[in-house]
Amino acid sequence: MSKKFVNSPNDVVDDTLYGLVLTNCGLKFHPEINRVILRSDIEEYSKSKVALIAGGGSGHEPYAAGYVGEGMLTAAVAGNLFASPPSHYVLSALNATKSSSGAILIVINYTGDRLHFGLAAERFSGNVKVLTIGDDVAIENPSNRVGRRGLAGAVLAIKIAGAMAEQGKSQDEIYNLTKFVADNVATLGVSLYPCNLPGKRRESHLKEDQIEIGMGIHGEPGKEKAQYTNAAKIVNDVLETLKRKCGLQVGDQLIVMINELGSVCPIEMSIVSGEVVLWFKTQNMVIKRLYRGPYMTSIDAHGISITVLRSNDELLTYLDYPTKASGWIPAININQFQSASKPKASSNNINIAELRPVGGIGDSDLISKILSNLGKAMVDSEEKLNNLDGAAGDGDCGSTFVTASKSLEKARSVLNISHPQTLLQQIALIFEQAVGGTCGALYALMLSSAASCFEKEVKFENVAEAFKKATYAVQKYGGAKPGDRTMVDSLDAAVKALSSYTSSKCQWSKVAQVVEDAAEKTIHQTATVGRASYTSKDAQTLPDAGATAIAIWIRVIADTIESHSNL
Structure with missing residues (x-):
């Protein structure tokens, strides 16, 4: 059963209206x-x-x-x-x-809506007009008798009609302009x-790799199922259809609404809006007003x-007219000066290839093998570390190290494997710049501090x-101590x-075993620092992901050293 913040499924509508x-x-x-x-x-108002x-x-x-309130609807029926x-x-x-x-009646x-609203209009003893809005263009050839489904375009019509009514315009004036909008x-x-x-x-x-173009606001089937691609492609396909259906041309001045159907997060909405x-x-078309947000949802679609x-x-005058309706989200201001091409990513990152070789010379063959094996271990451990991290954190520990592995592989040709001091500085920069976040900072600190030991x-x-x-270094800046259920437990071991x-x-294999035992013992410890410290003890039933990651790396180093020594 889907979990929602409701009291009872049977009381959802009444509780919503009460709130x-x-x-x-x-x-x-x-x-x-x-x-x-x-x-x-x-x-x-009714006078x-x-x-x-x-x-x-x-x-x-x-x-x-x-949308009930000054400047919009007089009443709503649920x-x-x-x-x-x-x-x-x-x-x-x-x-x-x-x-x-x-x-x-809009x-x-x-x-069902046409029938019930129509029946009420027939029974009403006063002067009433009925305006039906069907703005869905998903269906290529809708029946003339049924027409198109009503969607978020109705909200623009309501805003315009509400502003006109608030200004005292006549029924005919409001109906005629609102019908123009509807058409x-x-x-x-x-x-x-x-x-x-x-x-x-x-x-x-829908399958995991499918999307549905034109799905109705009640979950009913739409125009077609399509392959999931990315935001840019999806937006392009939707807008190309709208362009064709509406006959949009260069120079057109438009009102655009991006409606969120219930569970699309702000990150996604910003990306979609940008696209x-x-x-x-x-297309050399001008957006005069851009509206973005949940205007007509489909529960949590x-x-x-x-x-x-x-x-x-x-139309702009009425759309800009003030309203006190709580559901209306005003237009957002578009940056008219930003060019139509996305800016290239820029940064002040240090180029690791520019780091001068310093420090003592190490066994480059052994170091190369360790790097290769570490990269493979990072990828192989992704699911395990994510699962451990997900029990008491955000579940991305393994994925973070996959990012590190890919970045290391990409930089492999410029890594100075003959000089461990320089190499550790390079890897520290990769964690800092490519990985980022808490993990990136901790590993950058750890590796930078370690690098100084190979100066001579x-x-x-x-x-x-x-x-x-x-x-x-990790203890000093991260605040963790042995026993706190963190990577420090493995490092200290x-x-x-x-x-x-x-x-x-x-005997490197014994060192690795000691570290693995320390990581396993974090099951019995209570997190007092880090993200896991905000979770209950009940959530801390598996080994700490950070401690386990250290154990994995040391096991790889140990096995590689012992294998290399036996050659």
């Missing part, structure tokens, strides 16, 4: 029907202004109740999740907002995953829709001292094991 009204002083419930949300100043009412099945929040509200709810909204100036084009607005959506209803099992008819703006720039509407001064010569005593200095040997007597 909305409780946190918005501009709203109130209909006195008899809590599925009808009204402006709190409805009595004064002279046109009533605007929209609604439909719940699950598309903030549509429609989130049905159950993905189910049209009964006609008597709509009729109650009409009666509660009855005005001598008339009313307009209906997104779905059969010219176009929307196309794309989803990576469909929505999951509260209390239901997570299900998807959308870039596409229009390269992982998808977006893009809406386009040709702009004119009248490369002997076993230098290696032992390098481990000691590396461990001290290595230092103690190495201190008991001289060059001629060192």
Whole structure:
């Protein structure tokens, strides 16, 4: 069952509306029907202004109740999740907002909504017009009788109609301009995953490498399934379809809405937004207003829709008109001065190839083998380390070392394997610059400190001292001590094991075993520093990933040294 912050799947709609009204002083419930949300100043408003009412099945929040308020809707009617509200709810909204100036029902084009809103209009004794909006262009040849599905373009129509109503425009004026918008607005959506209803099992008819172009806001099938590629390709495909459907041309001035369908994170939305703006720039079309955010969702669907509407001064005036509706997100300002080409990545990174060879000379053949084996071990250990890290952290420890492995391989031709001091400095820079994050910083500290031990010569005593200095640096700047359930536990074990040997007597396999035992013992320790320290003791049931990683590297070094010595 999908987990959500709800009290009960049966109470989702009522609890949602209660939360909305409780946190918005501009709203109130209909006195008899809590599925009808009204402006709190409805009595004064209805004396002279046109009533605007929209609604439909719940699950598309903030549509429609989130758009009730000064400058937008007069009332909203909510049905159950993905189910049209009964006609008597709509009729109650009409009666509660009855005005001598008339009313307009704004209906997104779905059969149930058309029927129930239409029935209410027929039963209403006052002056009411019904405007149906169908802006979905996913279906190539929709039936003339059924028409296109209603999507996020309806929100632009509501904003424009609401501004006109607030200014006292007549019913005909509002209806005519809003119908113009309805006739010219176009929307196309794309989803990576469909929505999951509260209390239901997570299900998807899409394969992991598939997306669906034009999936409906109720999870219904769209235009086609396509291969997942990347944000740029997906945005291009959606906009090319909109361009063809709308006949967009060079020089067109447009209103664009990027609608988030429920679970697309800010990182993704920023990337998508950049690709959308870039596409229009390269097409020599002008975005006059760009709207981005959750305007009409599909519970928690992982998808977006893009809406386009040709702009004119009248539409912009009404779109810019202030509103107190909590669900409306104003337009964002586009950087008109940024070129249509993405800037090249730049940095102040030090070129590791420029580091001058310094220090004692080591066994380049052995060092080369160690590097190769370490790189392979990093890749082979990815899943294991990720699983360990995921138990009490963010689950990326193994992936971080794969990044390091790839960066090391890429830099292999310029690594100075004859001079360990220079080599360690180079690898430290790779961890600092290519890996980054806490892991990158800790390994950069560790390796930089170790490098200084090989300034004059490369002997076993230098290696032992390098481990000691590396461990001290990690403790000094990272704050961890032995027993804190971190990489320091393994490093400290290595230092103690190495201190008991001289060059001629060192048994590297035993050193590796001591370190592996220390890493395993972290199961019984409680994290007091690092990300794991924020988790409960119950989550710390596996060996620490950082300590395990050190044990893996030392085992690789030990096996390589002993294998090399036996040649």
